[in-house]
Amino acid sequence: xxxxxxxxxxxxxxxxxxxxxxxxxxxxxxxxxxxxxxxxxxxxxxxxxxxxxxxxxxxxxxxxxxxxxxxxxxxxxxxxxxxxxxxxxxxxxxxxxxxxxxxxxxxxxxxxxxxxxxxxxxxxxxxxxxxxxxxxxxxxxxxxxxxxxxxxxxxxxxxxxxxxxxxxxxxxxxxxxxxxxxxxxxxxxxxxxxxxxxxxxxxxxxxxxxxxxxxxxxxxxxxxxxxxxxxxxxxxxxxxxxxxxxxxxxxxxxxxxxxxxxxxxxxxxxxxxxxxxxxxxxxxxxxxxxxxxxxxxxxxxxxxxxxxxxxxxxxxxxxxxxxxxxxxxxxxxxxxxxxxxxxxxxxxxxxxxxxxxxxxxxxxxxxxxxxxxxxxxxxxxxxxxxxxxxxxxxxxxxxxxxxxxxxxxxxxxxxxxxxxxxxxxxxxxxxxxxxxxxxxxxxxxxxxxxxxxxxxxxxxxxxxxxxxxxxxxxxxxxxxxxxxxxxxxxxxxxxxxxxxxxxxxxxxxxxxxxxxxxxxxxxxxxxxxxxx
Numbered sequence: 001x002x003x004x005x006x007x008x009x010x011x012x013x014x015x016x017x018x019x020x021x022x023x024x025x026x027x028x029x030x031x032x033x034x035x036x037x038x039x040x041x042x043x044x045x046x047x048x049x050x051x052x053x054x055x056x057x058x059x060x061x062x063x064x065x066x067x068x069x070x071x072x073x074x075x076x077x078x079x080x081x082x083x084x085x086x087x088x089x090x091x092x093x094x095x096x097x098x099x100x101x102x103x104x105x106x107x108x109x110x111x112x113x114x115x116x117x118x119x120x121x122x123x124x125x126x127x128x129x130x131x132x133x134x135x136x137x138x139x140x141x142x143x144x145x146x147x148x149x150x151x152x153x154x155x156x157x158x159x160x161x162x163x164x165x166x167x168x169x170x171x172x173x174x175x176x177x178x179x180x181x182x183x184x185x186x187x188x189x190x191x192x193x194x195x196x197x198x199x200x201x202x203x204x205x206x207x208x209x210x211x212x213x214x215x216x217x218x219x220x221x222x223x224x225x226x227x228x229x230x231x232x233x234x235x236x237x238x239x240x241x242x243x244x245x246x247x248x249x250x251x252x253x254x255x256x257x258x259x260x261x262x263x264x265x266x267x268x269x270x271x272x273x274x275x276x277x278x279x280x281x282x283x284x285x286x287x288x289x290x291x292x293x294x295x296x297x298x299x300x301x302x303x304x305x306x307x308x309x310x311x312x313x314x315x316x317x318x319x320x321x322x323x324x325x326x327x328x329x330x331x332x333x334x335x336x337x338x339x340x341x342x343x344x345x346x347x348x349x350x351x352x353x354x355x356x357x358x359x360x361x362x363x364x365x366x367x368x369x370x371x372x373x374x375x376x377x378x379x380x381x382x383x384x385x386x387x388x389x390x391x392x393x394x395x396x397x398x399x400x401x402x403x404x405x406x407x408x409x410x411x412x413x414x415x416x417x418x419x420x421x422x423x424x425x426x427x428x429x430x431x432x433x434x435x436x437x438x439x440x441x442x443x444x445x446x447x448x449x450x451x452x453x454x455x456x457x458x459x460x461x462x463x464x465x466x467x468x469x470x471x472x473x474x475x476x477x478x479x480x481x482x483x484x485x486x487x488x489x490x491x492x493x494x495x496x497x498x499x500x501x502x503x504x505x506x507x508x509x510x511x512x513x514x515x516x517x518x519x520x521x522x523x524x525x526x527x528x529x530x531x532x
């Protein structure tokens with residue numbers, strides 16, 4: 001499964017839920033950062049929000065498909081009380097818009113947002129990287145907000161980064177003009193630029209530049225892994241946290257530069273452009289291409305610069321950042337694989353089509369004799385084979401080649417939907433703990449769902465669970481050890497891996513069955529059959 005399939009699976013959620021922040025119109029103290037004076041807004045909770053701060057120069061015209069440059073300084077005061085435009089991406093459908101609110105997209109989009117408290121000094125810093133298949137999403141999405149984390153005593157930062165072809169186009173011409181001989185990972189380099197901005201400026205917001213935790217979900221989690229693996233990023237962060245995404249060990253792979261350049265050349269043919277200067281003068285919205293099966297796509301690549309070698313090799317060389325790590329996934333997410341089945345016969349037929357000669361081994365590992373069992377096993381297998389296997393591979397690389405501890409979790413708590421709610425591409429009756437469902441619990445942003453239309457009937461138990469998870473995240477950022485009241489969070493031991501499950505309660509559980517995960521490891525270690 002490639003990035004294109006992941007984009008389809010995430011389209012309804014990765015881009016939703018951008019609230020307008022409530023504010024009491026009391027201005028916080030002005031801060032002088034490297035580019036000039038800024039003034040944000042004070043939220044009713046007392047948390048201060050500084051929104052739409054430029055961390056890099058606008059990547060437009062001659063700077064399109066270039067590494068991010070330093071932002072310009074300004075005179076006077078920047079009123080940082082509103083989100084900046086999202087990076088260029090496809091417009092969402094009207095059903096999603098009722099959650100997102102008004103949307104503005106622009107190629108001038110390299111801005112970040114900071115939430116803090118006026119009393120914080122040398123506080124841990126959490127930098128969140130949004131998901132969206134490297135194709136959609138933004139830091140203004142409501143479930144990615146930082147107010148609740150700020151209330152718990154950490155400085156929270158999120159950011160926009162270039163997406164789609166504007167963020168990840170690789171071409172021989174771009175590699176030739178680069179002083180590093182590479183192209184393609186501009187969106188990841190934006191994230192590096194934001195981390196460098198944090199190092200230079202975050203102390204003014206009460207944060208400790210010597211204690212930065214990077215956190216991401218889905219494509220954001222894939223980004224966290226790439227940043228951890230990259231020798232270029234060493235020293236810019238001190239803990240890492242990945243939720244449901246790693247481009248290793250599973251079906252989503254990071255191509256080498258030459259392959260990415262070939263894919264980019266196919267895109268140029270779609271755009272009917274003949275030379276690079278022409279590409280840099282095209283309207284940005286023309287460069288957002290539809291994703292179709294088998295069509296040209298863009299995404300992160302082993303570019304020879306940010307990633308000088310495959311990720312597993314960088315870990316084996318011990319070139320990576322050896323920092324405390326949390327990895328996890330949700331119980332019911334499935335980003336490809338067999339998909340939904342109607343019953344046993346359909347399940348077995350799809351297994352044989354999917355796994356060929358390996359189908360009998362698969363069906364013995366995920367056996368089902370009733371229609372109900374077949375539906376459960378198909379979903380479990382899709383979770384194991386698309387997300388869990390990748391997250392375990394990441395955890396084991398850190399355990400094998402680093403000394404810092406690894407912790408893991410599974411989010412198994414279904415959302416409390418309002419009865420009769422409808423949502424694009426999401427069946428509330430069967431969604432369970434779906435992909436992305438853990439994010440509002442980890443960040444304390446449950447109420448973002450009900451900003452424009454009431455879709456969740458949150459219970460006191462939901463809110464208590466979210467508070468537990470926010471506190472565990474902040475404690476991990478503070479100390480490198482996630483703390484839970486009354487229960488030890490075990491470190492990963494590959495011989496018998498255990499995790500913390502956030503479900504009806506918080507418990508210790510075993511990882512998914514190792515024999516099942518080994519089935520997918522074996523499958524993905526070989527080239528996929530033709531047509532897959």
